[in-house]
Amino acid sequence: MKIGEASRLSGCHIETIRYYERVGILSPTARSESGYRCYADHHIQQLRFILHARELGFSLDDIRELLSLKEQPDLSCQAVDSITDKHLHGIRNRIRHLESLARELRRISASCSGGHIAECRILEALGKH
Structure with missing residues (x-):
């Protein structure tokens, strides 16, 4: 095709x-x-x-390796498990980082008074970091 x-x-x-x-x-x-x-x-x-x-x-590198392993059906799946565990660890780290970012954004957003840009606490907080 x-x-x-x-x-x-x-x-x-x-x-x-x-x-x-x-x-x-x-x-x-x-x-x-x-x-x-x-x-x-x-x-x-x-x-x-x-x-x-x-x-x-x-990642594309991980996929390349997984596809290569898939072509070797008699091997132990330990290598596949290892790739998956490494990827899962990375996801968990990103989740923790994103949760931290969300907490910081909530904190900054809570400081907003709804006034004018000149008094905007969000912009002030972003400028200080």
Whole structure:
């Protein structure tokens, strides 16, 4: 199938498909005599895998490694667990950071008197940090 059909079936934008192939995340495709990329069902499955992993926040490097591990079904899944645990740790750290940012914004926002810009405590607080 051509790239437009692969895009439709996978839910992945055409330019993104080309990018994934260029950076080596999507396995290479065959080319037709006229130079069009020819995608197979396994490419659609790879694209869906990549999209889901991206939705979960995995980096492209992690996805590349996960796809490589997926091709070695007899290996222990310890490497997959390790990648996932590292990613989960990063998410938890970002959540803590975002919660801290939210607390700070609530504190700054609570100082707002609703007056004029000249007396705006939010702008004052942002300028002091």
